[in-house]
Amino acid sequence: MSPESLPTGLAVRLASRTGALTTVTSGLAPTHLQANLIVLPSRYASDFRLLCARNPVPCPLLAESSAPGSFSTLTTHLLSSTGTPVAVASDIDLRRDAPAYRVYRDGKLVSATEPKDVIPEWTEDHVGFLIGCSYSFETALTRAGLPPRHITLSRNVAMYRTTVPLCAAGIFAGGTYVVSMRPYRPSEIETVRAVTRPFVQTHGEPIAWGWEGAKQLGIKDISKPEWGDVVLGEDGETVFTEQDEEFVPVFWGCGVTPQNAVMMAGLEGTVMGHAPGYMIVLDVREEDVFGAK
Template sequence: MIESGDNAALSTRLLARNNRITLTSGLAPKYLQANLIILPSRFASDFLLLCHRNPVPCPLLASSSTPGSATALKSHLPGVSDAAIASALDICTDVPLYMVYDDGKLVKSHCSDIAKEWTDDHVAFLIGCSYSFEAALTAAGLPPRHTVMGRNVPMYATNIPLCAAGVFTSGTYVVSMRPYRRTDIEKVRALTRPYVSTHGEPVAWGWDAVKRLGIKDINAPEFGDMPLDLDSADDEIIPVFWGCGVTPQLAGIC
């Protein structure tokens, strides 16, 4: 979370560090939120290129200042200093839950820290998260449905290919979904458009987009929680899709 004058971002990270939260949607609304990807250093340059070539689903905010650094980050945001990214940070503990993969296979799920897994060869990357613009939507009277219901946002694998980068050759977009009234779409687009560091405006919307994106079942997201009260027969309330920071996770295990 990008920091400024108060300590709401740090307070949220401390809640995660002390295993008091499992979800950050709706927390620290004045700050950018991020997804975390950690890779062996030999893949770092290819992953950096992947982010540069695919800025909508993989907007890079920061990375480890050096391989093995879990407490100091280098900013990749124009005009934002390294020190402004996060204070008193520990990559190994300050995320609510971690998923650990080995050669593309999930070996640990929803663990509270990765202190034992972290090595001097690891590089962490922070990827912008769409939770960052949810406060703006809420302030405009358009709160995302999952935040009102206390659930996680639904996220779907799609058929949109990523631009290849080095070893990352077969990934596709992951998108998050928030339903809105068709009459509110232009307002939703305008509100989220400025948040280019956290995916920006939607990439698609409407029931026809479900098929176009290759989503097999809107009620069975690959990540997050199942949407509630969403009916394809309802043309007034429609699914709206954004690029999602889970994309590089999927790209890394393909």
């Protein structure tokens, strides 16, 4: 389906809900926030909420089920630019509104195929969580004349496991930050920081940059991301490495962090999430949340 035929978050959700939408959501419903989904048994909900509160940069919690079992009524944690709570979406079904899902049982992926809904898996005991996503600040970077290279080259962003510990929260102990990386010139970094700084509920400004930053994060080989695509040089052909004379890596907290922490925690029971790239698109628009103060 073309981006033009899905101009709003609701249009994308309805197309997902009816099964019409089968692609990733990148580029759909421009200016509408997109969210990562994690669904947990209720006994893990308070620890997960605490994990997000203690690690808001990689784990920005936007909203959650208003009660265990609820898939269409959400409690929002999203604040407007003036500090008042903003409902993320009015007609939503967490079981069907991502175009594709993943299901884990006792910490293991259930099947290689990605179901179009999780209606059979969802129980009265499940709590859904929506986590902010970096698409918002990527639009802002593009508008500022600093488009991320993976967008220019139509690839997925590169993501890396780091050695930076998350602040432990109950059962979620021992996790580390996952970061996304976009290469920029050293002279561009202060502008890149300033452009992404206001997006406090979708990772905000970078957490580290430069080759020294990569080292501090414990990233040994920039050419080997754990998720997403290998980053190419500006020519779109060679691989981006430390030998690059013009660009350095810039790292942001990444929404894969909470998923990774959940997978590492060895939870019992059924856990669900959206399939990577197949996000839940919200009604809220960027200007509602990241407008001038």
